[in-house]
Amino acid sequence: MERICEPELMDEPLQAQAYAAADFSSSDRAVLERIAALPALLGSGDGTGLSVVDLGCGPGNITFLLARRWPEARVLGIDGSAAMLAIAERRRLADPAAHRQVRFQRLVLPSPELEGPCSAVVSNSLLHHLHDPAVLWGAVKQLSGPDTSLFVRDLRRPANAADLEALVVRHAGAAPEVLRRDYSHSLRAAFTPAEVREQLVVAGLGGLEVREVDDRYLEIQGHGLPGRLAP
Template sequence: MERTLEPEVMDTWAEAIAYDAMDFTAVNTDFAELAIALGPPDTWQDPVKVLDLGTGTARIPILIAQRRPQWQIVAIDLSESMLKVGASNVQAAGCQAQILLEWVDAKQLPYNDAQFDLVIANSIVHHLPDPLPCLRELQRVLKPGGGILLRDLLRPADRETVAALVARIGPEYDAHQAQLFHDSLCAAFTLAEVEAMVQTVGLANVQVYQSSDRHWTIARPWSPEPGGI
């Protein structure tokens, strides 16, 4: 099945509200816990700086901040509506001191080279017509030995599999939310395409693997030594 692009930015208020209302608690918690496991250990004395690319409504940074109150997280998105909902979520969780939300394009980061200990992104890659500039920027702002966790949807082989996956998400999702999921599956990349992008950019010492029936993951543990583990 050929890739079908969807809009890079979900910037209407209705889309932001619909996205935030979808129950991703289980997958978000799994992602947050893996991000923590890939980051510096709790015994690390230096300040830990995390960058979340395409944070959406900031659900994942909140989960991380609640588990690692000493970490500082910069969470960016190109959707002002998503960030507005995210700001409410951050305030409700009492995490304003840890999480900085910024309106930033992940393809053109305004941050210094080697600034972050850990860079994470959940479900941003399928929104990008060409993810390579984003991956290169990720590599630039990450410290030598910094941790990486990227996760996104896998594009199914055919339309029938797309329909079957959408049908399994449950009756709690309305027609608009189901359509969002359908469009995201069609805009996603295959595992082979993700592996090719990693090789093109030259991300070293990463694992690229299928992590569920609908997700791929790129992971690299943080290391105090330049070059990673």
């Protein structure tokens, strides 16, 4: 099935509110457990001395889970959507003591403002939004160093329209219409494993592991990444 891009930013207030109100707790916890197994974070206690960047953080679902898991780590959520970050910031201010190490920054990739290295770079459901996927892998390299771990989870594109519709019914059948619409568009905009592997080779990140998970996800991970892109 041919890839059809969707808008890069989820900037409609209704869209952002619907996404923030949806219950992604099960999949978010699964992402957190995968992140917790990264070499840079495994056995790191309360996270003292660690820094984690959440690319495409949206309303902060994963960002706040990271902060709760490692309360002494510096956690930065980055997104290009003002509507999403407004929700994330309200959540942060609702419990400033618990989120004292969390901050959010509005950036649209690619951006020269990204500074590394950090301990871990994570991203959940950003890649399929990008018209040019190279900007994600460029950002990863800007944030990385020899001790940086990476974890990316994203959708993978179904083989055909029938498979796409079946996934929408299975995973978003009871969701609000705006979420069903966006989920369908996201599946169509997602990449195949072969496409992601090719992207990584071009980016000089061919050593990263790419694997299929469940009926709809891709996971990309690795440790000890090449550092900041040459000027």
